[in-house]
Amino acid sequence: MSEPDAVAGVLLVGITFYAVFGGADFGAGFWSLFAGRGERAERRRQLVDWAIGPVWEANHVWLIFVLVVLWTAFSVAFGSLFSTLFIPLTLAALGIVLRGAGFAFHRLAPGPRERSVARALFGIASFPTPFFMGTVVGAVASERVPIGNAAGDAVTSWLNPVSLLTGALFVATGIYLAAVFLVSDSRRAGDPELERDFSRRAIGAGLVAGALALVGIFVFRADARYVFDGLVGEALPLVILSAVCGLGALVLLHRDARRGARELAVGAVVSVIWAWGVAQFPYLLPQVLTIEKAAGAQNTLTEVLVVFAVAVLLVLPSLAFLYTLSQRGMLEEEDEAPPPTGA
Amino acid sequence: MIDPTLIPIAASDLVAARSQMAFTLGFHIILASLGVGFPAVILIANYIGLRRNDDVALGLAERWSKVAAITFAVGAVTGTVLSFEFGLLWPEFTARYGDVFGVLFAIEGIFFFLEAIFITIYIFGWKRLSGWAHFWTGVPVVICGIGGAFSVVAVNSWMNQPQGYELGPDGTATNVDISQVIFNEAVPYQVPHMILAAYLVTCFLVASVYAVGMLRGRRDRHHRIGLLIPLTVGCILAPIQFAVGDTAARQIASDQPIKFASMECVRETSTDVTEYIFGRCTDEGVKGGIAIPGFDSFLVGFSTDTEVIGYDTVPQEDQPRNKTLLHWAFDSMVGVGSALIALGIWFGFVWWRRRDIPKTKWFLRAVSVSGIATIVALESGWIVTEVGRQPWIVYEEFRVEDAVTDAGGIWYTFIGAVLLYTLLGIAAIVVLRSMARRWREADSAEGRELEVPYGPVEKPPAIGGTRG
Ligand code: HDD
Ligand code: HEM
Ligand code: HEM
Numbered sequence: 001m002s003e004p005d006a007v008a009g010v011l012l013v014g015i016t017f018y019a020v021f022g023g024a025d026f027g028a029g030f031w032s033l034f035a036g037r038g039e040r041a042e043r044r045r046q047l048v049d050w051a052i053g054p055v056w057e058a059n060h061v062w063l064i065f066v067l068v069v070l071w072t073a074f075s076v077a078f079g080s081l082f083s084t085l086f087i088p089l090t091l092a093a094l095g096i097v098l099r100g101a102g103f104a105f106h107r108l109a110p111g112p113r114e115r116s117v118a119r120a121l122f123g124i125a126s127f128p129t130p131f132f133m134g135t136v137v138g139a140v141a142s143e144r145v146p147i148g149n150a151a152g153d154a155v156t157s158w159l160n161p162v163s164l165l166t167g168a169l170f171v172a173t174g175i176y177l178a179a180v181f182l183v184s185d186s187r188r189a190g191d192p193e194l195e196r197d198f199s200r201r202a203i204g205a206g207l208v209a210g211a212l213a214l215v216g217i218f219v220f221r222a223d224a225r226y227v228f229d230g231l232v233g234e235a236l237p238l239v240i241l242s243a244v245c246g247l248g249a250l251v252l253l254h255r256d257a258r259r260g261a262r263e264l265a266v267g268a269v270v271s272v273i274w275a276w277g278v279a280q281f282p283y284l285l286p287q288v289l290t291i292e293k294a295a296g297a298q299n300t301l302t303e304v305l306v307v308f309a310v311a312v313l314l315v316l317p318s319l320a321f322l323y324t325l326s327q328r329g330m331l332e333e334e335d336e337a338p339p340p341t342g343a
Numbered sequence: 344m345i346d347p348t349l350i351p352i353a354a355s356d357l358v359a360a361r362s363q364m365a366f367t368l369g370f371h372i373i374l375a376s377l378g379v380g381f382p383a384v385i386l387i388a389n390y391i392g393l394r395r396n397d398d399v400a401l402g403l404a405e406r407w408s409k410v411a412a413i414t415f416a417v418g419a420v421t422g423t424v425l426s427f428e429f430g431l432l433w434p435e436f437t438a439r440y441g442d443v444f445g446v447l448f449a450i451e452g453i454f455f456f457l458e459a460i461f462i463t464i465y466i467f468g469w470k471r472l473s474g475w476a477h478f479w480t481g482v483p484v485v486i487c488g489i490g491g492a493f494s495v496v497a498v499n500s501w502m503n504q505p506q507g508y509e510l511g512p513d514g515t516a517t518n519v520d521i522s523q524v525i526f527n528e529a530v531p532y533q534v535p536h537m538i539l540a541a542y543l544v545t546c547f548l549v550a551s552v553y554a555v556g557m558l559r560g561r562r563d564r565h566h567r568i569g570l571l572i573p574l575t576v577g578c579i580l581a582p583i584q585f586a587v588g589d590t591a592a593r594q595i596a597s598d599q600p601i602k603f604a605s606m607e608c609v610r611e612t613s614t615d616v617t618e619y620i621f622g623r624c625t626d627e628g629v630k631g632g633i634a635i636p637g638f639d640s641f642l643v644g645f646s647t648d649t650e651v652i653g654y655d656t657v658p659q660e661d662q663p664r665n666k667t668l669l670h671w672a673f674d675s676m677v678g679v680g681s682a683l684i685a686l687g688i689w690f691g692f693v694w695w696r697r698r699d700i701p702k703t704k705w706f707l708r709a710v711s712v713s714g715i716a717t718i719v720a721l722e723s724g725w726i727v728t729e730v731g732r733q734p735w736i737v738y739e740e741f742r743v744e745d746a747v748t749d750a751g752g753i754w755y756t757f758i759g760a761v762l763l764y765t766l767l768g769i770a771a772i773v774v775l776r777s778m779a780r781r782w783r784e785a786d787s788a789e790g791r792e793l794e795v796p797y798g799p800v801e802k803p804p805a806i807g808g809t810r811g
Contacts (some may be wrong), residue, residue, distance in 0.1 A: 060419070061456045067426045068452050071437045072445025076515075079438030082430025086750035091425040095762070100420035101767055105411060109770075110777035149434055150749035185710045295444025297508070297519040315453060318460045 004295035004301065005012070006283065007073045008088075010308050012277045014069060016270055018062035020177065023170070023269070026205050027178025028052050029099065029126025031201070032119065040197075041324050045119070047194060049107070051185040065311075074294040076147060077284050084145050084152035088132035088163075095128030110239075127171060134170030138163030141280070142224040143287050165219045169212045173269055176205035180249065180265040199253050206250050206265070213272075226286045230279025236276035242268045357744055357752035360432040363760055365729065367424055369722055370764050374418035375495075376721060378537060379488040380545025384460070386481045388572050393474050399564050400572070405469050406782060407549070408481075410775060412466055417771050419459070421764070427571040432753070436736055436746035443508045443524055445497045451494035458487035489538055496537045499728065500529035504598060505737045528598065533592040533728075539584045540724065543683065544717045546577030551714030554707045570700070572709060578687030585680050589642075596643045599738065600652035602731035605666045606673040607639055611653040616640045621674050624666040663713045663733040672723040672730075679720035686713060 001009075007318040030047045035041040052059075071078040082089055102122030109115045135158040139145055142162040145152050157163075179202035186194035231239055245268035252261040280286045284294045295301055363387035385407045392401030426448075429437050461483040468477040501507075507523025508516040553569035596603040603609075608624035618639040622632020636670055654662045663669060686709055693701040700706065736743045 060423070061452065062461060064423060064426055064455065065449075065452050067430075068445060068448045071429060071441040072449055073442065075445070076438045078430055078441060079434035082427070082437075083434040083748045083750050086431055086748065086752070089427060089431060090756055093424050093431075094759070096423050097420045097767065100416060100423075101770060104416035105770055105774050108413070108778060112538060112775065113690050114773075134788060149438075242404030296445075296515075297517050299521065300442040300446060300519050303446045304449060304520050307446060309454065311453050311456070315456045315460075320456055322460050322463060 002292065003298070004069065004073070004291045004307070005282075006276075007069070007295070007301050008291045008304065009071050011066065011073070012060055012274065016273050018059075018066055019170075019173075019273055020266055020269055021059040022062055023130060023174035024177040024181050025052055026099075026126045026130045026171075026176075027174035027176065027205075028182070029123045030175045031178055031182060031198075033123025033261075040193075043191070043194060044197065047182060047185055047189060047191075050189065051182060060096075063096075069304060069308075073296055073301055074284055074291075075296050076293045077289055079149065080145055080151065080285070080289075081140070081145050083148075083150040084154070084157050085136050085139055086150070087154060088135045088139075088158045092129045092136075095125050095132070097124035099129065113205070124240050126174075130170040130174050131167040132158075134167030135159075135163035137170075137276075138166035138224075140285055141166065141220070141227045141276070143226065143258045145285055145288065147285075147289060150161070160223065161219050162223045165212065165216050169216060172205065172209040172212050176202060176209045177265060177269060179205050180253070182260050183253070184262050199256065202261075202265075203250055203253050206246065206253070210246055224286075226283075227276065230281070231275060233279070235275040235278040238271045238278060240269040242275060245271065302307040330334040356751065356753040357747045359757045360747050363753060364428060364432055366757070367421065367428060367764070369725065370768070371418065371421040371425055373544070373718060374421060375492070376541035377414040378418045378542075379492045379541035381407065381414065381549075382481060382484040382547060383489055383542065384545055385411065385571055385601070386478065386485060386574065387576065388568075390476050391483065393478060393530075393570070398468040399568050403565070403569050403810055408462075408466050408469070409778070412462070413771060413775060413778075415459075415462060417767060419455075421767075422455075424760075430748075432582075432748055433746045433758075436741065439514060439741065440516055440737065443519050444501055446521055447494045447498050447501075447525060448650050451491050451699060453811055454487040454491035458484055458491065458761065461487070472493040488541075488586065492538050492541060493534050496534045497527070497530050501527045502736065503533070503728070503732060503738050504529040505740055510651055510740075511749055514677060526625040529594075532587060532594055536584065536587045536591055536724075539580055539587060540717075540721050542580055542802070543577055543584060544581070544714075544721055546573040546580070547683070547710075547717040548714035550574040550577060551711050552778040558704065558707050558711065567700070570710070574690065577683070577713075578690055581680065581687050585684060588680060590676070593643060596651065599732070601654050601657055602669075602727075603643075604652055604654040604707065605663045606669040606727055606731055607651070608666060608670050609639065609651050609653045610655050612650060612656055612682035613641055613653070614650050615647050615649040618642065619670075621671060656747060661734065663731055667735075669727060669731050672726040676720045676723040676727065679716045679723075682716065684714065686710070743790050 028048045032045050035044040067078075070081075099122055102118045102120075102125055104105050106115055106118035106122055109118050137150075139157045139161070139162075142160060144157040144160070144163075159253075182198040183195055183202055186192075186198055206258065215229075220231070245264045249261045249264035249268060252264065282290050282292065284291045353755040378627065385404050388400045388407065391397060392399075392404055411718075432691050460791070461480055465477070465481045465484060472480065501524055504527045506527050507520040509518045511517045550570050550573040553566045556566050557570065590605070605624075607616075607630045608619060608622070610628065615637045616639040617629075617637065618635045618641075619629045620633040620635070622629040622634075640647045640649040640651055643649045643651055654666075662768050687699060689706065689709075732738055734744070736746045
């Protein structure tokens with residue numbers, strides 16, 4: 001494997017983490033917004049807060065990581081993407097600001113009315129970021145981003161069937177992942193009722209996401225031929241793996257099985273992302289720019305890999321520490337009952 | 344004469360892009376300064392609290408850490424916007440030099456990651472960890488703040504003193520030597536100056552909050568310590584900042600002479616140059632202001648015989664346009680820096696004589712405005728750096744107008760950013776004030792339970808009793 005390929009792999013790792021953890025964070029916003037009414041709804045919302053409170057910011061740093069690796073190692077591609085896709089990327093950033101503000105303020109705002117406004121903002125603003133990020137991926141996959149400063153079409157580059165479908169798929173996947181995660185969180189919270197609630201919701205969201213993926217096959221075939229050929233070509237095993245994981249997760253959820261659903265759901269998402277990576281290899285921008293050509297100065301690539309290695313050594317243990325503390329219920333109020341054991 | 348590029352209707356999107364960059368950076372830098380400085384101030388209070396078994400100091404540290412959680416969260420979203428803007432506004436800059444300065448941002452990313460993780464652990468640790476163990480989980484936050492500031496400001500220093508790469512025939516950079524990029528010639532003064540500025544902003548801002556409280560008659564021990572800790576640290580750092588800034592100015596006179604000439608309004612190269620305090624820069628020389636003959640030369644080379652290079656040594660299109668703005672920004676920064684030192688001397692003298700804060704209300708009034716004044720200095724300093732580098736985005740090598748995006752509609756995003764950030768700022772202030780009010784009302788009892796973004800969250804109540 002060449003050095004540029006290795007860096008592209010690092011980039012894909014970052015994208016994967018962001019899609020899984022960041023995506024689930026965004027999806028949690030959906031479940032907070034559509035929690036329903038009454039006392040049950042309040043408990044659902046509290047569960048969402050409790051689950052993402054400690055990790056929401058760390059999850060978010062993956063996006064920064066992706067942006068930085070992209071502009072450092074593949075500068076020209078970064079400039080082309082951000083100038084042509086100015087509109088969706090601006091809207092994605094807007095979503096990040098609104099959602100972050102809503103989440104940061106929603107438990108602290110002075111009165112109950114302000115609090116519910118902030119919470120609604122958090123929920124609503126959870127849509128634009130994954131959706132517009134999806135349209136960006138769609139623009140890349142359908143070869144609508146030429147090299148150069150705003151060289152592509154400012155509107156049709158992201159307002160096309162492939163982009164819209166990918167955007168919808170991103171939103172649905174996040175919602176699905178969030179629901180699956182919330183099933184385990186309800187179990188940790190010792191609340192079987194919520195657990196059943198979210199199982200049902202996860203199945204629904206999984207079916208929607210699966211249906212979108214099926215439609216996607218046809219849309220990609222019509223308008224993103226290179227990636228489509230890759231997906232049914234060398235990436236086919238990963239696509240099949242993704243489908244199997246997705247179905248498996250649905251079956252487990254349906255059977256109220258205690259373990260495994262979360263891992264399978266994550267597996268389904270991860271394998272489809274890697275399938276996309278394999279499908280468009282050796283291109284960074286399909287048929288426009290190869291990874292090899294896009295790569296910047298050679299020592300810089302080496303340094304990116306070194307920094308990545310350091311990050312893995314330093315950040316992953318800290319992150320694991322944080323997730324463990326949070327999963328073990330160490331981030332709760334002292335006077336709360338200890339988390340249930342044996343779950 | 345009015346600069347035509349400053350009139351929106353006639354101007355290209357370049358002006359919009361620069362305004363948006365300046366505005367969003369100017370907003371972020373206030374929160375970033377708190378992100379860098381606050382953890383250290385909190386740990387000092389935490390240390391004093393543990394050492395002397397002082398519950399008031401510990402209580403302050405705990406509350407401050409919850410305030411920091413808010414500013415940190417807003418700092419993170421505004422910082423994310425900046426990362427987008429590198430592509431949204433300056434795609435040609437990033438496309439050309441991304442592989443030169445990018446690694447610094449990658450290093451910054453590690454620091455932010457660790458910072459975000461440990462601040463979470465520190466904030467929830469108030470309940471769960473024992474005193475000193477908890478204290479130590481805060482130390483990485485301080486280190487990461489300094490490390491993050493170093494990485495970002497080193498990029499800016501590199502834009503001022505580009506080095507450590509070669510330009511290929513097609514204009515892309517090759518042969519990047521990362522250590523030359525990281526430790527470029529502007530780093531030795533710019534980085535310490537910025538980190539000190541971050542600490543000063545934090546210290547005087549926190550002190551000013553308690554000074555206002557004392558002026559309103561709240562003179563308990565809580566307010567006294569809340570004032571004393573940050574004020575002492577700030578007053579010790581202010582003279583150091585002056586020395587670093589003075590070194591920076593001399594360095595700029597030799598490395599970026601046109602920037603220096605513009606901020607001091609020196610048109611023609613000569614010796615025995617007059618220093619003007621404020622006044623308008625015009626082509627016929629400085630109008631108004633206070634003149635000190637020969638002093639500018641003296642500041643540059645410790646002798647009135649020192650030659651100072653004038654800005655008309657380069658053609659007009661290579662000079663910064665807004666010289667009066669630069670000049671005023673520089674003088675405001677130095678003015679605030681000197682005033683902070685004076686405040687420190689006053690405080691130190693009275694403390695030395697009476698072991699107490701000066702009794703007069705004027706002292707508290709002075710401390711009350713010091714926080715805002717320090718922010719004015721912070722923003723002024725960045726105006727000197729950024730506007731003074733114009734028209735270059737990479738000094739003497741790449742011009743801003745070549746870096747800007749060709750995408751349209753930047754005026755809309757700029758206006759949107761101003762509206763959005765105004766609301767964000769108001770919301771943050773409203774939330775912080777209501778936290779302070781709730782703390783005062785329920786002193787410690789309920790106040791400690793405020794749920795901050797990184798803090799512990801109450802578990803949802805289980806219904807049906809079937810736990811586990
Ligand atoms: C708390 C804020 C503060 C205070 C009290 C001062 N400064 Fe400052 N100054 C900054 C905050 C700042 C800054 C905002 O942080 C800058 C912008 C870029 C940088 O690295 O620091 C800066 C930049 C800056 C520059 C331009 C550097 C460049 O263009 O690369 C000079 C020449 C000085 N300062 C000089 C001084 C002097 C002589 C001071 C005397 C007291 C002083 N500063 C006080
Ligand atoms: C954080 C505090 C900072 C502030 C307040 C600030 C302020 C400004 C201002 C006022 C401008 C507009 C200049 C003009 O009017 O022409 C500007 C432009 C810019 N700054 Fe900074 N700056 C800061 C830090 C940085 C840093 C750390 C970097 C880089 C790493 C940076 C990169 C840029 C770029 C790329 C531009 C656009 C090009 C230009 O106009 O020079 N800035 N900034
Ligand atoms: C062009 C300039 C800048 C860019 C692109 C930038 C980028 C960022 C990003 C992406 C974040 C969010 C990280 C997270 O999610 O935790 C952030 C936060 C932060 N930035 Fe900036 N930044 C810039 C200027 C500065 C400067 C000049 C400083 C410092 C001195 C600074 C200090 C910080 C700090 C300390 C944080 C953590 C959040 C906080 O404590 O408020 N940044 N910045």
